[in-house]
Amino acid sequence: MTYNSSKRKWRSEKLSHLGSSIFSEVAAWKGEALKSGLDVIDLGIGSPDQPPALEIRQTLSEAVLQEGSYSYPTSKGSVAFREKASAWMKQRFGVSVDSEDELVALMGSQDGLAHLALAICNPGDLAIVPDPGYPIYSGSLAIAGVVPWHLPLLEKNSFLPDLDSIPEQVWREAVFILLNFPGNPVSAEADISFFEKLIKLARKWDVLVVHDLAYSEMGFDGYRPISILQVPGAIDIAVEFHSFSKSFNMAGCRIGFMTGNSEAIAALRELKGNIDYGVFQPIQEAAIIALELAMASDNYQGVADLYERRRDVFVEALADEGWVVPKPKATMFIWAPLPYSIIDSRVAGAREFAKELLLKTGVAIIPGDAFGTQGAGFVRIALVEDEQRLVEAAKRIGRYLREEL
Structure with missing residues (x-):
């Protein structure tokens, strides 16, 4: 007699509530972009790109x-x-x-x-x-x-x-x-x-x-x-x-x-x-x-100076491309409202914007709804590339905003 396991699901329902689905989606989009030959600038996951001291x-x-x-x-x-x-x-x-x-x-x-x-x-x-x-x-x-x-x-x-x-x-x-x-x-x-x-x-x-x-x-x-x-x-x-x-x-x-x-x-x-x-x-x-x-020092700055420079360079580069985003006073992330140019465009929201941006330019960011319903209309951008790559990412975003939308 053959055991039929088709009725049993070897997966807890709790897994659907862990909130990681969008990150899996972004990883899949990244795979598509790489397969198409794009040079991917990954500003999605907040993983430091520098080694420890x-x-x-x-x-x-x-x-x-x-x-x-x-x-x-x-x-x-x-x-x-x-x-x-x-x-x-x-x-x-x-x-x-x-x-x-x-x-x-x-x-x-x-x-x-x-x-x-x-x-x-x-x-x-x-x-x-x-x-x-x-x-x-x-x-x-x-x-x-x-x-x-x-x-x-x-x-x-x-x-x-x-x-x-x-x-x-x-x-x-x-x-x-x-x-x-x-x-x-x-x-x-x-x-x-x-x-x-x-x-x-x-x-x-x-x-x-x-x-x-x-x-x-x-x-x-x-x-x-x-x-x-x-x-x-x-x-x-x-x-x-x-x-x-x-x-x-x-x-x-x-x-x-x-x-x-x-x-x-x-x-x-x-x-x-x-x-x-x-x-x-x-x-x-x-x-x-x-x-x-x-x-060892009361004036220890650690990684703060590095990310402050990256923040300044990237925010200024985005502004030069027409997308003005708030300057955070801390962390390695930019929490940015969607640029005005996507309003009334074919891109309906943050998820669609992030997907198109990655597939067309190679710049990976995370749509805000990955973090809850109040994140709709925002994207999170991680400052985990060097300044030259961040400027390049800003230029690609600018071209996308001008040409695609």
């Missing part, structure tokens, strides 16, 4: 040759890594965190973002997430069976959420609220007064605040992003994610950490203790060196 690479290369580096690491992170991360938080933000109970190492901040809802929520719980927002924010809720309540980030409010617009019933039901400043895809920045208001509301309703600070070292024009844990007492009601991917060009190493409320830290540690054995020890040693380099 030489000292970081040397430490990693030496550590992997040590015979003792290949046992299971601890899932919460080595004592040395956690102590150094705690020391960096103190120097960088003036925040004191207990490296033993208030900090956990992660395989990149996305590891923690993907698993936190599983660790602190039950199926059917509610969480507040931004729209537009990084796809794993909502995707993690789908994995955990948690109901999302989408908090709009609107241009008229400089993309800061209106906390007063959140209904009392939502505050009452929510387990946590997740925000990120400066953000991805929207590179808005929050000041201390905004964080103070957020913490006050969170205390009132007993809601955990989850702050994603992956772009802490990418502030421009003298702006340095702040930690929500700088608000007095915030550590009692908040956690914060930090990443080495963007700050130190260590995206492939997969290392970051979450710090803050000890109960949430313990829950995530317990979950991860059943999922993985932590970050490879040589990578933790390399990350320690990265933090030491950052702590």
